Amino acid sequence: ILQLQVHTTEKLLELYLCVHVTFENVKRWLKDLHDHTDSNIVIMLVGNKADLRHLRAVQTEEAKTFAEKENTYFMETSALRKALDAVMILQLCRKVKPLTWGQRMMFLLLRKSVAALLRMRIETVLSCKFTETQNLNSLLVLVRDIPASSDGYSRKEQVDAYFKNIYPETFYNLLMVTENKGVNKIYEELEDCKKKLRRTEIIYADSKKVNPEGVTPTHKIGFLGLVGKNMESIKYYNEKIDEFTPKLEAARKSTVREKQQGAAVVFFTSRVTAAAAAQSVHARMIDTWTVTYAPEARQLLWPNLPKTYYERYVVCFIAFLTICFYMIPIGLISAFPTLPNLRKLLPFLKPILDAITIRTVLGAHLPQFALIVFLAVLPKFLLFLMKAEGITSESHAERGAFGKYYYFSVFNVFIGVTIGRTLFYSLKEIEKNPNSIVDKLAKSLPRNATFFITFVALKFFVGYGLELSRIVPLIILHLKRKYLCKIEPGKLPAMNLTVVYKNKKRKLPYLTPHFKKVDYKIRERDQRERDFKLMSSPGAPEDFMCMVVFEQFCIFDHPTITGGAWAVRT
Structure with missing residues (x-):
């Protein structure tokens, strides 16, 4: 019993792969389905003509009559057919909505990949590892x-x-x-002491390689380890661990109770x-x-x-206002960093700005570069706003941040830069003649077009290149490994970098995952035997209970x- 979701053009298909012994079970299942789902749902009954044990043979005409009576579609096929799942999807799509020539071509191109992905998902759902985690x-x-x-x-x-x-x-x-808060503080202090103890023990073990007696590590317990009483590190951290362990257990019990x-x-x-x-x-x-x-x-x-219901909605409204008014600093940042403004507000930079090479580079790229730097902190800011809205899962917050970033780029950056630069350069003229604001905006479009062309080129060749090369995290990583980290590399926070593996050769088109080739008949027989073990006896309750x-x-x-x-x- 499993459920698959396949997104197609304008439709969402739900494949409910299960085995029902009698028409009474199917009828009861259809009734529950109609009671708990949308009225627009489309159902197709698939008649399996394979020679399965313990199943009553159903005549084709009897099945068609039952499908017409229940107002559902019917298709007859065999479970031994290799592309069973793909055929089911195609037949159901034809019943719901006739396929256009573009959809037919897309289905022909993707049929092998979709069938392979569905088979892999079935294998995953039926595996023991998936049962112990996802089913929970x-x-x-x-x-x-x-x-x-x-x-x-x-x-x-x-x-x-x-x-x-x-x-x-x-x-x-x-x-x-x-x-x-109290428990987390004690827990973090305990883990910090354990980490420092491991680091101190490694330093002490390394000192024995030079001197057999070794040098006992010491440190000062004052501010930043610069002042205070000098203590033996190993003894000090062991005492702290013995002190924090019972305190943590008492704080846990108090937290759960109060x-x-x-x-x-x-x-x-x-x-x-x-x-x-x-x-x-x-x-x-x-x-x-x-x-x-x-x-x-x-x-x-x-x-x-x-977080309460009203607290979540109030914070959501505040986040909306924050994103809307974020257009003001974007407009100022895109219009302010120009050479005349820098000379006027920062006169000590005149000798540098008078150099021809520097003046040429800054004049062409300074506003765009300032906007890129300002937008670099935007993803973390949007993620912070999404989490402040009371969202319950990390992935949901990231997805919402991605959506906000898209709208932010379209509305705040494009409209904000266009309007902000125009108002910044012609604010006095608009004050004298407010009716000319439309003409001013229209005349400023060519200049803003040049700005955006330079912005896109600079972000593409410089911004994305820096993100992919990850120079700053790489430098920080080597500095931490050289001077700060003494414990095993696998346990270091400094080593928590995303690893991008090289793409392996794939046999399926469009970079779909490659799966191990297994004899189809053997795999299907094993799955059928597993399904029989999960099946209930005729007349048993529908709900599968589990301890x-x-x-x-x-x-x-x-x-x-x-x-x-x-x-x-x-």
């Missing part, structure tokens, strides 16, 4: 905007009673979000219940009991979870101090 996320929901309890219960008791009342059979447990906040992650034992809970309204007021799908643990932005076994990494009595992964097996 489908059992979780994120609950925000939890109201304060009026009966004297704690937040955890309140959420526990609320969801046990609604989902008594499938609710398993919950993980409360806590305020962890600093619970208005958000929680709820665990279910049924994927259907978790999906229904994430798509349902749990309160009459929109600002209470907001339930959504839970992101992966490594993607969660824990500080954003307790959730939590490992030691997911401790509900500990504060949500870090991300990581949901350490749960299904």
